[in-house]
Amino acid sequence: MTEAQEAPGLPRAYDPAVVENGIYERWLAADVFAPDGAGNRARPGAEPFVIIQPPPNVTGALHVGHAFTADMEDVMVRHARMNGRPTLWLPGLDHASIAAQVVLDRILDGEGESRASLGRERYLERMWAFVNTTRETIIRQSRRFGSSLDWDRLRFTMDETSSKAVRTAFARLYTDGLAYRTEALANWCAGCQTTVSDLEVVPTPETGTLWTIRYHVVESDGTVRPDRWIEIATTRPETLLGDVAVAVHPNDPRYRDLLGVNVLIPFVERVVPVINDPVVRLDFGTGAVKITPAHDPEDYATGRRHDLPMINVFDDAGRINENGNGYAGLGLAEARRRILAELEVRGDLVGAVPHEMLIGRCQRSNDVIEPRLKTQWFIRTKPLAERALEATRSGRTMILPEHFEKVWEHWLTEIRDWNVSRQLWWGHRIPAWYCPDGHITVTADPAGPSACETCQRPVATLRQDDDIFDTWFSSGLWPFSTLGWPDDTDDLRRYYPNSVLETGYDIIFFWVARMMMLGIHFTGQAPFHTVYLHGMVRDAIGKKMSKTTGNVVDPLEAIDEIGADALRFALVNGTSAGNDQKLAAERLESARNFGNKLWNAARFVLGARPATIARDGARVAPDPDELGPAERWIRSRTAATTAAVNRAIADYAFGEATRILYDAVWSELCDWGLELAKVRLTDTSLSSAAREATWWTLVEALDTNLRLLHPFMPFLTEAIWTATPHGLDDPELLIVADWPGPDVATRRDEAAETEVGVVIDLVRGIRNARSEAHVEPSTWLPVDLVGDPAAAGAAEALRPALERLARIRPLTIHSTRAAFLAATGGAGLSVIGSGWEAVVGRVSAEAADADLIALDRQRLERELQTTRGLLAAARARLANEAFVGKAPAPVVEGARVRTAELADQVARLEERLKP
């Protein structure tokens, strides 16, 4: 038992730390997170709800983006759980091979160690120790967020089940002809000492130089012509060591006479042809391009077209290799300087102009990415992509927000093969073995092959590939590897395909596309029916959060300050799918204030229990015979809120749902519902049955709002709910209580909404008049009222509330306008609404009434002016034959009613203003 359970009500002050304390443990103890947990009240036969979350990298603590991700997912999961569906939300961690190595290398660097100094084995030991601590940090954080994850299923992309899936998947791709090994141009990061995929290369603007260099013509007898040359333009002079041709455009008249001749590449003294190829642009540089197939994607393509040799001139460390003759061993920058200097001396460097260009940099280390020829494993993506596209085109998988489908289409249509080899240590080793003859053997067997598949050489002569897989290869298997695939498990049958994938749009290609492609290939089914993409959390001025900029919001700090509920509410409220959000302090504050408001409203409700109701009794529905208009109004509005929230959630419009709830709790329940209820609760002239009905109405409204808010503010709502009377069918914990059902809808009551609507208008009008006339708020004023039967009836039915909320007494309701006019004699403050008219009299005992009346006249003049304007517009609309003829009948009718109301108000105002 917690304090909250024992306390008769709630502590006076809302303290998030106290509220959150112990609740997560209660959920855990009740075993409600697992789809088949003992405390989970899933309906038998209900369709499971399975959500996929991006497993966070084990590289460190979670940031506010993770908190937002977890929040969105928890909202969906809690909503589904309360709707009686078995929910599976599986916690996981990603080994993030390259990201993890970058982080660990940085730590090692601080200790004077390095990857090289430790060696593979000790390095990996060190990595395991590192991830074992970050894993604990991440789990602790997730719990503080309130994430209702099924912790018994915690998975890691480096655990054995994942390894098995990776080996099996790769072996099958190989068998299916979708994995192949070849030498091709790859993106080499010298800092990370590995290749990376195209997605990991970030084009970065840089001001470089475009140099013009002369290559001299070589005669057929081998003599070099000092007076005849071709001028090429390049931004990378050091790559000339690998040049194998010069290309010009076929239609370029400037170089007709040079076509087919040979030129000399200096320093390496290589004689290469001048070729033509339409890839060359006539209007750029000199119109002649050096071709370096081993170090430039476009040149590589050109080289393939012309069957040119490919000469690699860089080594792994980013230095010139032995093919660079005298430059071998030099760093690329140094080589460039020396080459330029020597060209200058020879008189062959003839131009240098600044040039804006894009340099590819490593997403992880920011090093310059060098395209190089490498022998790598690739996944043939075209056939996989086609099936992924088919899934979204057919609607079997839906992407939200929809406009991401275009991005999706484009990328998958233009997809290139995926280099999955990485020359890293931390990850899944590629299960491929090579025999001395170069035969390849791939197997999913953890023990490896027994012999070469092709030539049957014994295993002892085989060598396993040293490389590991791109980390996204194992993440791409996540939706089914976590359920036991490749084995045909109960979990797989029950929970695959998953329901919703929830993640940020920034990894749509890295992760979403790969899961779709691999999922469909291996299971025959798209892994989820809905892909919900959320936006990025940015700082207060819209900048990307980053540790180096120092503008990050630490979720734990925010939770310490304002509580997990407020942080969660702030992250969801006012946001929509796919759109970035700015996390400003005021949004956090607003959410915290809302939590405080709810807390205090609950305190009031619980504290207002009539003495005739037993403290520990079960919650009962209010007695229908004892309900007044205010009670029926509260029930009706709560029903409307429920419907609106349901609609919003069905549309995945969670930011809309919180907005509705914020408004419902603050503006409706608190500002009017509770204030109206106070009138009856404190009215000792009423029967106790009437007062009990009022109280049960409030409890019911509070209860419904708590249920609706629970997915968004789980701790706070659970804490309040614990202190709230429960129905006999209710469980002990709100987390597994039923979502407000269809019976709530039957509480809509148009008549009550109209009645209370009149009273609200009256109270507002009178308060407004009082305020404008600077009447002391504490002064009670007499009011005369006349109105149509509906308005008069409403005022009569809610007379005590009207009196109290507008602070008026006595209230005289006249049955005829003549009587009303006779009684008021034109004195006092006028308040005019639709269907009624009131005069607030005896404004002040001391001050000169004349002044106040003059002030009031000014207010009425302004009101008359605006009302006349509205009336004129409304009349003009009705005078338009096209409108009356073409607009739908209800719209026209509405305009007529509106016009009549306005005319009525104008008439009354004019009358009041008659001298």
Add this chain to the structure above:
RNA sequence: GGGCGGUUAGCUCAGUUGGUCAGAGCGCCUCGUUUACACCGAGGAAGUCACUGGUUCGAGUCCAGUACCGCCCACCA
């Protein structure tokens, strides 16, 4: 070079299928010790919904174009 998103009150943003949709919060101004809440209550001021055309009886809401801002994709030396 292609594509996408944004541009609504001083600030941060909502506005579902075109018809009380011109809104909310914060900020600002005036009041307020009414027994849930000053992390509050009551009232108020404030926007030609980026611009230009078009469709329509009617357009922040649909279409076309323009201007800024942001993002994504792309082999231009």
